[in-house]
Amino acid sequence: MSTVARPNDYLYDPLFTVSGEKDYYKAAMAAKLSSAKYAICPIFPNMFSDLPHQPRQVIVMRKTNSVPQFEQLPQLNKSVDIHGVDRYKFFHCVTTPKYVFTPPSSPQKSTRKRNKIVQTKYRESSAQTIPWQPSNYIITDDSNPELLMLDFLKWGSGLPAGMHEVRLIERARMKRAWENSLPPVTDEASLEKRRALTEAMERDEWAFREQEIQDIQDLRLQLLVEMLNELHTKSHVRTEMKLKSFCKTKLAEKDEKLKTLRRNADREMRKLEMKHRGIKTSYHPVDVIDECIDRKSELYAPFLRHGENPKRWHQVIDEDSKQYKAQYMGVEDVGTLPRWLDEATLIKDSSINLPGTRLCIRETKWTSQVLKELHDDLKVLRKKEKPQKCSLKVKKEEQEIPMASTPQVQEGDDVEEQLHQSVMLIESVLRGRASQVLIFEGRDRCRELIQELRSTHALQDNEREKIFYERLKVKSHQREYALCVKNARMLKESLNKLSSNVVGTLLDFLNKELRRLLDERRIHAMCLAFERERHNREAAEAGRRQAELRRRKEHDEIFKQVAKVTQDSVDLYLEGIITEGMEFTSKTEATDYVKRLAGKIDEEVHFQDHKSTYEEEEELIANLVHNFLLPEAEKTIIRDKIKKKQHNRLKAAHDCIYSQYDHLPKAEPKRMRHSKVVKIIINIEICSHGR
Structure with a gap:
């Protein structure tokens, strides 16, 4: 099986790059698996078997190429030949040389001390994790340094020292002083006294240790209470988020259902309106353009359930069309059209009467047949004969839907109406005066606040500076408080982890x-x-x-x-x-x-x-000159002026471009930077406006 890349590229390829630590470990794991001696092959028929004689998988040994041994070749320390083959490394020929005058410098003597800058292979984030400590050395005199007795303190575990570590150091000093003050063992009484002092010291040690254990337990209990409170808070927040999400989902469903109901209601109302008007959408003429544009129409994909379409009968091969041969004479006499074409294209009278397509009653009432019958009836009446039954059919007019009546107000006397209008005017004036009085009362009630606001907004410069410095002081206190809260939170997180x-x-x-x-x-x-x-x-x-x-x-x-x-x-x-x-x-x-x-x-x-007369001919000639010759001459003059202006601007643009081109450095690549291009364009615009 072929692989996408070599498995050991992450070790030997200098151009091998990955996006992060995870990808590097993935490449290393893939390389390890590719170089493994054994491989696990699953047995698919026994995939879910637990029987010992039908295992799920089997371990197979495969041929792999192990990682080749790396032999570092010795580097050849070759001295650099400045005047020989390596001369080109120390010289550079500039295309556009810049001559800078530098005064001759006097040779300085090299000092024995020099300052050097050393770049380590470690970054600041990973280096200096543990402060440097001096190496141990043996003291020749008989003194006992106290520093050697603090070996139980290490960096990160006791150092830097806090209040607890200071107490431990003080207790160690007291214990050493107590040990030095113990009486020597010379007799039984001194032994009993020494034993009693030792037991008292041990009781004090046990009491101190129990107090430390109790403090640690109290701290753990406090951390546990805080963790439980945090868990309850998170659970409460999670429950609220779930409820909000559920409510949001249900509201969205409600809106969607309301939208669907409104859309269906609008559709039904449109159907009822069209039905009331007598319009049917079932029968409508075929639009040839829409039928050709729509690729889903029957023109491109006819339905089989509709049978054979008469539009495509000309594609059927007929017996007469088989007789057509181009090499025969008299081919125009052969009938190429099918026999059924005359009958199929015959236009017949349509007898479909649709309710929405009939004319109004006034146009269909007096037709020629009805007028003829009416004339015969009138003749009979004139001859006083027995009239025949008239066959005139009068169509009933459609009843209109009665609309809602508009409410009306009884008309009163003019004097009463004028009195009513006067009363309304007085009421509006009284309402406005009442609102004005309320505003004045509020102004009098808040007069002190208004004066205070005016005094604060009209402060002097010194007072404004004082307020500004006080504001800066408050902001600095707030910043320090935020830093303290952040440090406390970090300490809390570290304690939670422990x-x-x-x-x-x-x-x-x-x-x-x-x-x-x-x-x-x-x-x-x-x-x-x-x-x-x-x-x-x-x-x-x-x-x-x-x-x-x-x-x-x-x-x-x-x-x-x-x-x-x-x-x-x-x-x-x-x-x-x-x-x-x-x-x-x-x-x-x-x-x-x-x-x-x-x-x-x-x-x-x-x-x-x-x-025509002489005056008419002069008028005709004047019209021709005024309408044809003069406008054409004016257009020619305007074109010449525009060409001259364009020529001057084009010349100015060329001068600006070539002047900038001469000052460009030739050592740069062909692609100019964006800033230089912008400068050239600005210079061109300035020159064109100046010209």
Whole structure:
């Protein structure tokens, strides 16, 4: 099996780069697996078996190429030949030299001490994690330094020293002083006294140790209470978020349902309105343009349930069309159109009476037949004969839907109306005066606050500076308080990490995640087996389906090619006949039009030659000069002026570009920087405006 890249590139390839630490470890793990001697091969039939004689997997040994041994070649320390082959490294030929005068410097003597800058391979974030400590040395005299007795304090575990460490150091000093003050053992009484002092010292040590343990337990209890409070707070916040999300989801569902109901109601109202107007959308004329644009119409994909479409009967191969041969004479006498075309294209009277397409009653009442019958009836009445039954059918007018009546107010006397208007005016004035009085009362009540605001806004410069410095002081205090809170939070987080409950919770979480991972792998293997079976069945079914579709496409293509031959032949023949007729007709009409126009022009010229006077000829010449010659001359002058202006601006732009081009450094690449391009464009605009 071929691999995408060499497995050991992360070790030997200097150009191998990854995006992070995880990707590097992934590459290292892939390299280790590729160089492993053994591989685990699963047995798919026994994937879910627990029997010992039917294992799930087997370990197979494979051939791998181990990592080759790296031999570092000795580096050749070769001295640099400045005047020889390495001379080109120390000289540079500048294309545009800049001559700078430098005064001759006097040679300085090299001192024995020099300052050097050393760059370590460690960064500041990873270096100097533990402060430097001097090496131990042996003291020759008989003194006992106290520093050697503090070996129980280390950096990160007791150092830097706090209040607790200072107390421990003081107790150690007291213990050493107590040990020095113990009486020597000379007799039994001194031994008993020494034993009593030792027991008292031990009781004091045990009491101090118990107090330390109690303090640690109190601190743990406090951390546990804080952790429980934090868990309760998080649970409460999580519950509120769930409730908000649920409410938001339900509100969205409600809005969607309301929108659907409103849309359905609008649709039903439109249907009722169209039904009330007597409009039916079932019957409408076919739009040929929309039918050609829409690729889903029956023009491109006809429905089989509609049967054979008469529009495509010309594609059917007829017996008469088979007789057509281009090499025979008299081919125009052969009938190429099908026999049923005359009958199919015959326009018949439509007897469909739609409720929305009939005319109004006034237009359909007095027809010729009705007028004739009415004339006969009038003749009978004039002759006083027995009248016959009139066959006039009067159509009933459609009843209009009564609209809601507009409410009306009884008209009163003018005096009462004027009195009513006066009362309304007085009421509005009284309301305005009452609101004005309320505003004045509020102003009097808050007069002290208004004066205070005016005094604060009209402070002097010294007072404003004092307020500004006080504000800065308050902000600095706030910043220090924020830093203290941040440090306390960091200390709290570090203590939470050290608590035993957190460790237990982490272990429980890891155990649950391990179980979940095992279950997920088992379910994944089961899904792989089912997916493989489904793919096999789909592949078999897809093969049969593709064969059927391929066969159907072949038959359809054969039928289209056969039908297209006759259609193309008929189209070419009809197109030639129509084109020839159109050309002949257009040529004849153009010739007649030109002849008529020339005759009219000759008659007009002849008439003007005989009837026009000298003043009319001068007026005609003046009109021609004013309408044709003068505008053309003015246009020519304006074009020349525009060309001169453009030429001057173009020349100024070229001068600016070439002047900037001479000062550009030739050692830079061809692509100029954005700032230089902007400067050149600005200079061009300035020059063009100046010209």
